[in-house]
Amino acid sequence: MAICAGCNNAILDRYVFHVLEKAWHASCIQCADCKELLSETCFTRNGLILCRKDFARRYGTRCAGCNMGLDRNDLVRRARDKVFHVQCFQCTICQKKLDTGEQLYILNGNRFVCKHDYLTNPGKSYFSFSFQN
Template sequence: MVNPGGSSQPPPVGTGSLSWKRCAGCGGKIADRFLLYTMDSYWHSRCLKCSCCQAQLGEIGTSCYTKSGMILCRNDYIRLFGNSGACSACGQSIPASELVMRAQGNVYHLKCFTCSTCRNRLVPGDRFHYINGSLFCEHDRPTALINGHLSSLQTNPLLPDQKAVDCYTLRVTLDDELKHRQTLGLALSGESLDLIV
């Protein structure tokens, strides 16, 4: 899963670790069997909610959006922030929910991000040259250079204009953790654990 600008894969939740994860939403300890990880933080599934509609984001999809200090579901992001602009190649509008490609500050529909010479579509990971507002694939680079154009080679990232942040659902069983704590004689002092065995 592509994860631009947001957090990468979550750090491992250790089965031998004696530390509890803290929820970024409520600040409480996370002792639930399932938790979410996004924006470099752990969340109770009930605490990661859309700032507008209060929907629990872990239940309605695998991504959430952040903008202007708000955490939003896809529908509310689109409702609040609308279209993301126009494609630099075709001039048509790009809906906020659509993934886009970028080069030198220009935004393109995925289908419009093509080599100016051969018209082959450039996909994430392809190397390309951006020369005077035109895109060239690695194969057509010599032609562009012969014509007196100079540019630096770029790697083509996939960046959604809405800056999606992926929510990772971690399936964490606390069975081993609980057994380890009991073996060491640590009291859970009233903390409740919902374990499904």
């Protein structure tokens, strides 16, 4: 007879769930963060059981602009080794959204300047490259 890792009671149910090499009642498997019951799907890492949303929040790719998590349905732009929400990939000076193939200039960190603002602010030292999707 298996003992549930969640409630420490015997599992007399028809089905025994095995998560993190332990036996569980279906009603005892819950997200470590939001406490949602996870009777169908769960994600594990570092000994934690998580729902999809909290797993993505903790371990998923983050936007280099706003630091929010990226959802699999989000439209993104990539620049070097960074990933941005489309709306976060913009000129630091004028906030114009930067498009595929557009020449841009890199400030320190994850900030960019469009060609127009770069040319109207001579004397600044920027590193230039063309953005490719």
